[in-house]
Amino acid sequence: DIQMTQSPSTLSASVGDRVTITCRASQSISSWLAWFQQKPGKAPNLLIYQASSLESGVPSRFSGSGSGTEFTLTINSLQPDDFATYYCQQYSFYFTFGPGTKVDIK
Amino acid sequence: EVQLVESGGGLVQPGGSLRLSCAASGFTFGIYSMHWVRQAPGKGLEYVSSISGNAESTFYANSVKGRFTISRDNFKNTLYLQMGSLTTEDMAVYYCARERSYGGKGNFDYWGQGTLVTVSS
Numbered sequence: 114d115i116q117m118t119q120s121p122s123t124l125s126a127s128v129g130d131r132v133t134i135t136c137r138a139s140q141s142i143s144s145w146l147a148w149f150q151q152k153p154g155k156a157p158n159l160l161i162y163q164a165s166s167l168e169s170g171v172p173s174r175f176s177g178s179g180s181g182t183e184f185t186l187t188i189n190s191l192q193p194d195d196f197a198t199y200y201c202q203q204y205s206f207y208f209t210f211g212p213g214t215k216v217d218i219k
Numbered sequence: 220e221v222q223l224v225e226s227g228g229g230l231v232q233p234g235g236s237l238r239l240s241c242a243a244s245g246f247t248f249g250i251y252s253m254h255w256v257r258q259a260p261g262k263g264l265e266y267v268s269s270i271s272g273n274a275e276s277t278f279y280a281n282s283v284k285g286r287f288t289i290s291r292d293n294f295k296n297t298l299y300l301q302m303g304s305l306t307t308e309d310m311a312v313y314y315c316a317r318e319r320s321y322g323g324k325g326n327f328d329y330w331g332q333g334t335l336v337t338v339s340s
Binding site for chain 1: 254256263264265266269278314321324325326327328330331332333
């Protein structure tokens with residue numbers, strides 16, 4: 114099984130900050146990685162797929178990078194609507210989610 | 220508009236069974252693989268099970284293998300999850316999700332709103 118880790122587990126930031134979340138896979142997954150945003154009581158929302166492709170309708174302040182085993186999600190100029198929990202997911206070999214990163218208000 | 224609507228959640232005793240449904244609309248259901256993902260209270264997302272568009276292929280996480288059965292009815296545009304031998308570890312919000320294939324692999328582009336399964340005596 115492919116294991117996913119994320120860091121940090123919690124991130125405190127302010128509106129306007131640039132935020133970076135890291136996701137690591139236990140083995141190479143090429144670029145088969147997605148990022149989701151989830152708000153309390155809501156379903157996850159796809160932000161990024163294939164490591165760096167922005168899903169339609171997602172603001173351009175979100176970007177993804179990486180390949181192999183290390184990936185990042187960057188949010189440029191954090192907005193009030195962005196305070197949420199973010200999950201990475203590998204889909205190279207079946208599916209595994211990372212444990213999540215909660216972005217809260219500093 | 221793509222819509223996925225789960226139902227069937229509720230309170231069940233340990234050892235009991237429950238069947239979840241996910242009604243799909245707004246897309247050609249039968250050509251998409253579909254999945255179940257769950258989230259225990261206050262916890263992260265856990266992949267549960269998958270089924271191919273023609274139902275010929277299924278897959279289960281080790282945590283549910285032998286206890287859960289995924290199925291679909293492409294005439295009714297509905298996905299199912301039959302859950303048995305339930306324990307408190309199965310208590311979670313269960314989401315169905317659509318897989319969009321791109322470049323030979325699929326990611327989850329649409330999710331339902333979830334249905335809560337509570338396991339308690």
